[in-house]
């Protein structure tokens with residue numbers, strides 16, 4: 001595929017979701033037993049929930065950061081890193097995931113449109129800082145010292161990061177590939193239509209058909225750890 005890709009394709013946009021990290025032991029959101037069966041979305045993934053009960057939200061993210069410490073990238077993350085190294089055209093890897101498994105799998109450039117678990121955002125001075133420890137102790141911002149740090153993640157009702165850059169890449173790509181995402185959350189769920197409208201070929205790799213499966217030219221079903229290396233090979 002890599003040889004074929006190089007011959008025909010100049011620009012690729014890849015969107016990943018929770019499914020690519022599932023085989024690394026990271027919970028997805030909407031699968032059976034997933035995070036939204038264990039927690040109410042309104043409580044842990046909205047700005048209103050954080051305002052109501054910050055400790056509940058900080059606990060939720062502390063728990064996920066702890067789970068991430070025991071996880072390792074799988075063959076799908078590594079295959080995308082290989083693609084980045086060997087593809088001679090332009091590649092934009094956009095992830096909805098807040099984990100760092102793409103980076104640990106070897107990807108040098110990753111756009112985290114829903115933020116990152118290991119980053120904190122100060123709502124007073126808007127500085128981002130590294131966050132490896134627990135948040136529940138509510139330490140002050142390392143820059144302005146205000147006690148106003150929050151998880152640097154995008155909750156419902158908030159604007160995902162770097163949308164201008166993503167739409168620009170979608171407008172000019174030849175190939176859009178969606179991996180391990182349910183297509184239940186916008187704006188990411190609309191990327192396939194955007195890319196297709198402007199002429200890109202579209203491919204979905206997922207365990208089961210996503211909500212927008214019919215919008216793709218092609219869907220391949222199976223675990224990401226098998227499908228992604230097969231596609232990149």
Ligand code: BJW
Nearest residue numbers: 017018019028029030096156157180181182185186207224
């Ligand atoms: C495997 C696998 C294996 C499993 N191998 N695959 C009505 C209509 C349209 C939109 C709206 C609406 N009402 C409200 C909205 C907007 C709202 C929205 O989309 N709501 C929907 C519920 C309808 N969206 C927003 O509010 C967003 N902001 C926004 O729209 O701003 C305005 C705007 C306007 C114009 C342009 C741009 C913006 C913000 C959304 C923020 C989402 N935040 C979260 C939490 C992030 C932090 C955190 O992680 O805690 O992001 S929610 C959660 O869902 C998380 C994920 O990134 C996101 C997507 O989930 P994902 O990755 O798809 O996971 P799952 O679990 O759903 O699916 C897993 C998939 O993997 C499944 O398909 C499995 O089959 C598969 N799988 N094992 C391969 N081994």
